[in-house]
Amino acid sequence: MSYSLARPGMRTALCAALLCTVAVPAFAQSSQPVEMLRITVTGTAEPSLTVPSTKEATRRIEQIPGAVEVVPDTAWRDTAATTLKDMLDYTPGVLIQPKWGEDSRLSIRGSGLSRNFHMRGIHLYQDGIPMNAADGSADFQELDPTAYRYVEVYKGGNALRYGANALGGAVNFVTPSGHDASLADGRLDVGSFGFRRLQLSSGAAEGDVDGYVSGGFLTQDGYRDHSGGESKRASGNFGWRLSDSAETRFYLNVTDIQQDIPGSVTKHAALTDPKTAAAGNLRLDYQRNMESVRFANKTTVEFDDVVAEFGGYAINKQLVHPIYQYLDYTYNDVGAFARATNEHTLFGHGNTLTFGVNAFGGWLDNRQYVNNRGSKGALLSGSEDRSLNVTGYAENGFEVTTGLTLVTGVQLVHANRERVDEVDDATDTSGEADYTFLNPKIGLLWQVDPDWQVFTNVSRSGEAPTFSEVSFASGTTLLDIKPQYATTFEIGTRGEREDFTWDLAVYRSHLENEYQYFDLGGGNYRVVNADETIHQGIEAAVGWAPVKGLFTDGPNPDRLWINTAYTFSDFRFDGDPTYGDNDLPGAPRHFLRAELLYKSPHGFYAGPNVEWVPQAYYVDNENSRDTEAYALLGFKAGYAYSEHLSFFVDARNLTDEKYIATTSVAATASDTSALYEPGVGRAVYAGLRLTW
Known part of the structure; x- marks a missing residue:
């Protein structure tokens, strides 16, 4: 990674290099031999205190003894970038598979493994401020990939910096500020299946103030029947x-998403007629429509050797969701946070202490009606679902000797879930439960040399149920569901040599009471706790330039760049009375993303890429039914005519492979089980970007 700095004017602007197609290893330094990101800063304004630059974010995250990544926007900017999959596709350990429209299934290290809706088991943040609903669930369709500067990925127990306590860790989406955004930035993308997007943004800084605003409109007909939708998003800060040592920043996000849902189908239908929607989805006009407003503030204050951050947020979201019933939900969530980091000397050794507290809660007005072909019918059930969460945490890094740091941490979590049934009928679903977790962590970080780190850690996590773990259809109450626990062991390394980067982690998690979601058909599901399960795997990313100077020599030659991300996942029961040591369903055992790119210093790049799942995976606990192996071939190319004008072409699934992108799961499946989500066929996208 190389950085150049200039300050000729009043405005600051960040101009990323032609292409970055690999998640920047947390370790990456300014000596990076393969140009991943170049930052040119102009203007007299100091960098933002509330929005760290990509370089500073990398410096901070590499102090963590665990699997973490910083992914700059150039990793997805020159693609269609419609979902989180485009943003994090080359981050090993992160499984994101498309479902329909802008919706995907997100899992890290098997988090929410059997859940194919309303993500759980991962904490989402924007600029370090929580985004999840108060009960822990999340709808990440609200995220606009074109509106972020970089993404921080904290896998597993490595997200204690923000107080996160989920099995999958945390993902933090960081927006530009007026200090690193172009004064005018616009892109127009078009593509297969009626895909069209227009996005405009602007940022500027003057004196003590700066601002950034982004707005986008996206519409698409969809590959499958009944999978069209449109979204309008606006955000700004x-x-x-x-003062020189204090800054406050206000954030506003507004979202309006209208989306049809084609639904899961049988394996035969998915592989022979993938465009066809499920009959029930057509008959009842399944949809997921969301409108949300999010307001937040973050303030950073620097003292002599302490950096303090504090702030709060409020979210209002309306979800109108005709499925097997007509769901009409209103979410209201509020929260506050404070954390401080102290870098000092302790007993003659370097020491960094971080401690903080999070408090957030909310109430969900939950109404379910008869679905009359997409219209609201008679009221069937209603409740107010209340959630409260308070977390205190501390993490300390002590330099035992030069290059060796001992990191210890602890987290105390208290969560309350309460349901108040507000419909007078024969079934009372009211209930209340409290959950308390004490989660310790210990790790070692060894700086082998300036360009190489080795790490290991042991961590504990605990998760209270979300209200999606409580199903009216199955009569499940809060007290029927136990909290999920996990103990995770991890070891890994990251670093670089000339023309070569690597990022490797091996982990093993022992889970108790893992949440399992069983599809009952017709939109109904049942939730149970498994007994003991094991999640273990390997996460590996490699970047390599095997050839340089093909047509251009000198200090910045052209090159061939190989980028790979491989995830091995071994998720299984551990001596279960019913399922023995069967595989847990819902995730591929092997997943590979790789590309070979020719990069010219004159602004041109081109090359093929592949997504490969070489082995089918099971969709039921009985291990009686599975998916199919597949390989997808793609190709992308682009050209930066100048620093102000660039374009790209992104072709996907060139062989028009019929494949299964993701699944729901069942206890026992059959040939008629509608559990499968077909993947998108051959598609081509093109985009034009203008900046100034």
């Missing part, structure tokens, strides 16, 4: 430098 306003920063005010109160």
